[in-house]
Each structure stands twice: as structure tokens, then as C-alpha cells.
Amino acid sequence: MFEFAWPWIFVLLPLPWLLRYLTPPAQQSLSAIRIPTLNGLQNTQQSMRTKPWLWLLLSLCWLAVLTAAARPQWLGEPLPVRAEGREIMLAVDLSGSMEIADMDLNGNKVDRLTMVKSVLGDFISRREGDRLGLIFFADTAFLQTPMTYDRETVRQMLEESVLGLVGERTAIGDAMALAVKRFRSKEETNRVLVLLTDGQNTAGNLTPDQALELADAFDVRVYPIAVGAEEVVVDSFFGQRRVNPSRDLDVPLMQRIADTTGGEYFRARSTDELEQIYQLLDQLEPITGSPQQLRPRQALFYWPLALALVLMVLIALLHFRPWRQRHG
Structure with missing residues (x-):
């Protein structure tokens, strides 16, 4: 179906005719200085009276400009839009401890954030039909990406995150409170927060217990994922020894x-465990919303705009060039 998005634009259609017939002719004083360009304007007005084709071309040009400004568009057939989906907020820890290289990824030792980016990126790509948001937290928490269906943008924002972006400590309470704030105005939603951290709360304006009360009050379901190995072998002056890099993790x-x-609560000691956790999250029951339909729109404004440009060039070639030849 064809339609104009702004059909009221056509009320301006008679504007040139009104200006032509209602504007009084300019009075030229005998003592006024004669400027050659004024003679050209007078000749143009005279040509419009003696050459009907010039007025016709100008009228068509004006009509084409108004048609383009009215935003003509073609509406396709209505397409059903998936009404099922989840709303998941992802909160990722960017504190200094996330740089500990105790995770294996494709046979290589990598830091915790690199592993989270790899596995969480695949999880985001599989979230077709879901709305995702992204929160980063360290000394405080901030919303990097609001709730959106644009999974590629969420994944790109995750890939561009760097350690130390918002400090070195861990504000778990602020991250939870910020997620609750984003969910508060939502009714038909899962209200799921996936919290990825590797330590304990050491910063922030709200304590985890205060944020927990908010999450419970607004029915926000939180899935904490503790990231980090429990045992690694390190070289020391006395030889190799085993240490627990996750000793600061607040499991209770x-x-x-x-x-x-x-x-x-999930414990991700390796890449495989984190991937299994995301598979379990895939089983969350989606929320069924009201059915929706989407009609694809194709803009057509460039056709009348191109016609107006062609008419302007034609007017210039047929009128102004002969005048210049006569008065050159």
C-alpha cells in the first residue's frame, strides 16, 4: 500500500500562486541606481508571462519538492513478530581481580575477563527474540547498554570493555540496585539478572543486603555466577606450589x-562449566507478550526529489543560458 507519512505538507501547494497574485509589484524609483542583475530579474518575470512552459516547469518542480517532503513510502504486507522473549540484564565485574590468568581458553591461559567475553559473547548471540541489557561494575556500577533487541550492539559493548574502566574494587550491591531500577517499570517480563563476579563486595553506595531487599521487593531473579579457578600451580623461590586464586570469593x-x-548460584571454575551454566539459562521459560505485527516500509522520497532536480536543470538550460547569450 502506498501512503504519505506527512500528507499535510500539500497545504503549501498554492503558495507560489498566492505570492504571485497577492504580492504587489515593486515600485522602481527613477533615481534608483540601475543594477544589471535587477534587469535580469525583470526579464525573468517577463519571460514567465510570455512563456507558459516556464511557469509549467516551475509548478511541476514545486509539486515534486512537496511530494518528496511529504515522505512517500510503500508499506509491505504485515509480518508477524515473535511475541515471546526474555528480558535479561547482564552485570559483568570489571574489578582488578578479573585480570588473574587462571582460566583455559582453547588450550591457552587467559584472564577471567577474556574468558567471560568469549563465552558470554556466544550466549548473547543465541538470545534471538530476547531483550538484553549490559551493566559494568567495579568501584560503582553504570549501565553500558539499556534493554534492547540489538544483540550485536550488546556483544560489541562487551568486547570493548577493559579492566579498570570504573575502578579496581567490587560494588556488587550497586550493580544489583541498578538492575532493579531498570526492571522496575516493566510488568510482563522475567526480570532476570545474571551477575558475573569473582570476589566479594568491597565498594559501592549500597550494601548487597540492601540491594537484595530491593531485588526481592520487585521480583528480580538473580543468578550469581562466581568466576575463577580454585587451584592453580605457580612457580616460587621454593619451587612450584598450589594456590587458590578465588580465596576472596564470598560464596555465602x-x-x-x-x-x-x-x-x-553457579560456580564457573572453567570455560566448560560457564558454557554449561549458559545452557541452563537457555531453559528459562520465556514470557508471552501480546501479539504484534510489523509492516516493512520502503522510502520513496528520492524519486520526486530526483525529478525536481532534473526540472531545475532543465529550466536553467532552457531559460537562463539564452538570456546570458543575449546580454553577455
């Missing part, structure tokens, strides 16, 4: 958050 807090909000 993570479990309490999951139990209170109805979520589930």
Missing part, C-alpha cells in the same frame, strides 16, 4: 542472593 553471599530471589 552469592548463595544468599540466589536463594532469596529465587535464582540459582
Whole structure:
């Protein structure tokens, strides 16, 4: 179906005719200085009276400009849009401890953030029909990407994240509170927060317990994922020894958050475990919204705009060039 987005533009159609017939002719004083360009304008007005084709071309040009300004467009057949989906907020820890290289990725030792980017990026790509948001937190929390269906943008923002962007400490309470704030105005939604961290709360304006009360009040389900190996072998002056790089992890807090909000606590000691966790999150029941339809739109304004340009060039070639030859 063809339609104009702004059909009211055509009320300006008679404007040139009104200006032509209602504007009084300019009075030229005998003592006025004669300027050659004024003679040219007078000749143009005289030509419009003696050459009907010039007025016709100018009228068609004006009509073409108005047609382009009215935004003509072609509406395609209505297409059904998937009404099922989830709303998942992803909160990623960017504190200094995320640079510990205790994770294996394709046979190579990498830091925790690199592993999260790799596995979480694949999880984002599979979220067709879901709305995703992205929060980064360290000394404080900030919203990097609001809720959107644009998965590629969310994934790109995740890939561009760097350690130390918002400090070195960990504000788990601020991250949870910010997610609750974004969910607060939503009604038909899962209200799921996936919280990826590798430590304990050491910063922020809100304590985790305060944020937990908010999450429980607004029915936000939190899935804490603790990232980091439990044992690595390091070289020291006395030889190799085994250390626990996740000794600062606050496991009781993570479990309490999951139990209170109805979520589930996960422990990601390796890349394989993190991938299994995301597969479990895939099984979350989607919310069925009201059915929607989308009609594709194709803009057509460039056709009348091109016609107006051609008419302007034609007028210039047929009128102004002969005048210049006569008065050159």
C-alpha cells in the first residue's frame, strides 16, 4: 500500500500562486541606481508571462519538492513478530581481580575477563527474540547498554570493555540496585539478572543486603555466577606450589542472593562449566507478550526529489543560458 507519512505538507501547494497574485509589484524609483542583475530579474518575470512552459516547469518542480517532503513510502504486507522473549540484564565485574590468568581458553591461559567475553559473547548471540541489557561494575556500577533487541550492539559493548574502566574494587550491591531500577517499570517480563563476579563486595553506595531487599521487593531473579579457578600451580623461590586464586570469593553471599530471589548460584571454575551454566539459562521459560505485527516500509522520497532536480536543470538550460547569450 502506498501512503504519505506527512500528507499535510500539500497545504503549501498554492503558495507560489498566492505570492504571485497577492504580492504587489515593486515600485522602481527613477533615481534608483540601475543594477544589471535587477534587469535580469525583470526579464525573468517577463519571460514567465510570455512563456507558459516556464511557469509549467516551475509548478511541476514545486509539486515534486512537496511530494518528496511529504515522505512517500510503500508499506509491505504485515509480518508477524515473535511475541515471546526474555528480558535479561547482564552485570559483568570489571574489578582488578578479573585480570588473574587462571582460566583455559582453547588450550591457552587467559584472564577471567577474556574468558567471560568469549563465552558470554556466544550466549548473547543465541538470545534471538530476547531483550538484553549490559551493566559494568567495579568501584560503582553504570549501565553500558539499556534493554534492547540489538544483540550485536550488546556483544560489541562487551568486547570493548577493559579492566579498570570504573575502578579496581567490587560494588556488587550497586550493580544489583541498578538492575532493579531498570526492571522496575516493566510488568510482563522475567526480570532476570545474571551477575558475573569473582570476589566479594568491597565498594559501592549500597550494601548487597540492601540491594537484595530491593531485588526481592520487585521480583528480580538473580543468578550469581562466581568466576575463577580454585587451584592453580605457580612457580616460587621454593619451587612450584598450589594456590587458590578465588580465596576472596564470598560464596555465602552469592548463595544468599540466589536463594532469596529465587535464582540459582553457579560456580564457573572453567570455560566448560560457564558454557554449561549458559545452557541452563537457555531453559528459562520465556514470557508471552501480546501479539504484534510489523509492516516493512520502503522510502520513496528520492524519486520526486530526483525529478525536481532534473526540472531545475532543465529550466536553467532552457531559460537562463539564452538570456546570458543575449546580454553577455
